Amino acid sequence: MTRYLITGAGGMLAHDLRAVLADRPVTALARAELDITDPEACRAAVHGHDVVLNTAAYTAVDAAEHDPEAAHRVNALGPQHLARAAAEAGAVLVQYSTDYVFGGDTPPGNEHPWAEDAPLRPISVYGSSKAEGERRARAEHPEGVIIARTAWLYGAHGRSFVTAIRERAATGEPLDVVDDQWGQPTWTHDVAERTIALLDHGVRAGIVHATAGGRTTWFGFARAIVAAAGLDPALVRPAATVPGARAAARPHWSVLGHDGWARLGVAPLRPWPAAFAEAAAAIGWTDPPVVAPHPATAPPAPPTSPSIPGASS
Numbered sequence: 001m002t003r004y005l006i007t008g009a010g011g012m013l014a015h016d017l018r019a020v021l022a023d024r025p026v027t028a029l030a031r032a033e034l035d036i037t038d039p040e041a042c043r044a045a046v047h048g049h050d051v052v053l054n055t056a057a058y059t060a061v062d063a064a065e066h067d068p069e070a071a072h073r074v075n076a077l078g079p080q081h082l083a084r085a086a087a088e089a090g091a092v093l094v095q096y097s098t099d100y101v102f103g104g105d106t107p108p109g110n111e112h113p114w115a116e117d118a119p120l121r122p123i124s125v126y127g128s129s130k131a132e133g134e135r136r137a138r139a140e141h142p143e144g145v146i147i148a149r150t151a152w153l154y155g156a157h158g159r160s161f162v163t164a165i166r167e168r169a170a171t172g173e174p175l176d177v178v179d180d181q182w183g184q185p186t187w188t189h190d191v192a193e194r195t196i197a198l199l200d201h202g203v204r205a206g207i208v209h210a211t212a213g214g215r216t217t218w219f220g221f222a223r224a225i226v227a228a229a230g231l232d233p234a235l236v237r238p239a240a241t242v243p244g245a246r247a248a249a250r251p252h253w254s255v256l257g258h259d260g261w262a263r264l265g266v267a268p269l270r271p272w273p274a275a276f277a278e279a280a281a282a283i284g285w286t287d288p289p290v291v292a293p294h295p296a297t298a299p300p301a302p303p304t305s306p307s308i309p310g311a312s313s
């Protein structure tokens with residue numbers, strides 16, 4: 001029976017991987033139990049497993065701009081250590097990566113979905129560190145690394161764009177959300193389920209885009225989130241990206257192509273509206289969040305920023 005190791009087990013995607021693998025032998029190690037920057041610890045942890053699902057990552061996109069070494073250690077060297085350990089153990093490594101490995105060369109008006117083999121041109125430290133992690137993992141274990149690039153994740157077990165928008169909308173204040181960055185909101189459950197389907201199909205190497213079908217902007221997604229919660233979608237207003245407003249640049253075009261799935265004989269993730277509708281019902285996002293009442297003497301807190309750009313990626 002296949003034995004699975006999940007790294008970064010405290011994270012959002014890891015939770016749903018554990019749920020999908022609930023009836024199989026799984027070791028799930030949180031950061032305190034396995035630090036993927038430690039090559040010896042990686043070797044010891046991978047030993048005895050057939051599949052390594054690496055969800056561990058330095059995911060603070062803006063903070064990475066100020067601490068590139070930390071991002072590199074976790075996102076570039078970590079996957080390399082795990083790939084080496086997987087090669088020694090005869091295991092497959094699934095390395096989760098990001099849409100932010102792209103973004104450097106899409107002139108407006110010339111957008112098409114990024115193919116799996118499109119050149120990597122990140123525009124942030126985080127994206128560069130993840131791109132380097134892809135390269136190092138594949139070089140270390142060419143026959144046994146699957147790169148699964150995902151994006152715009154939301155799920156039941158973590159903070160995300162969905163939780164931020166729900167909390168802001170529940171205050172009744174209007175929300176300005178960027179309408180010029182395109183992508184694919186993706187449920188962690190679907191990423192987990194499709195990844196395991198890929199492995200069950202016998203795939204041991206390759207690149208897939210583990211993002212939902214379709215496309216929207218952060219504004220479009222925010223409206224869907226607010227509508228699902230039974231709140232007024234008109235609260236969400238379209239805004240333009242303010243250059244330099246955040247430490248790390250965001251790609252304006254993060255729509256990933258899904259042809260790789262057909263080549264491997266496995267169906268891709270479903271379109272984002274259907275996935276979000278099911279997620280909202282399953283997670284309890286069809287009701288507005290309960291916001292703590294403000295003390296009678298204190299005025300309501302103003303929004304902390306004029307717009308809500310995209311969350312992490």
Ligand SMILES: NC(=O)C1=CN([C@@H]2O[C@H](COP(=O)(O)OP(=O)(O)OC[C@H]3O[C@@H](n4cnc5c(N)ncnc54)[C@H](O)[C@@H]3O)[C@@H](O)[C@H]2O)C=CC1
Nearest residue numbers: 008010011012013031035036056057098150151153312313
């Ligand atoms: N959240 C998103 O929107 C997106 C996430 N991704 C990628 O998907 C994967 C999973 O993301 P999430 O579950 O959202 O991340 P998360 O931030 O919820 O979980 C990541 C986990 O990694 C752990 N971690 C950090 N440094 C570590 C280290 N040195 N050793 C071991 N564990 C460490 C953290 O403690 C955390 O529990 C990551 O590879 C991320 O880069 C890609 C695109 C979008």
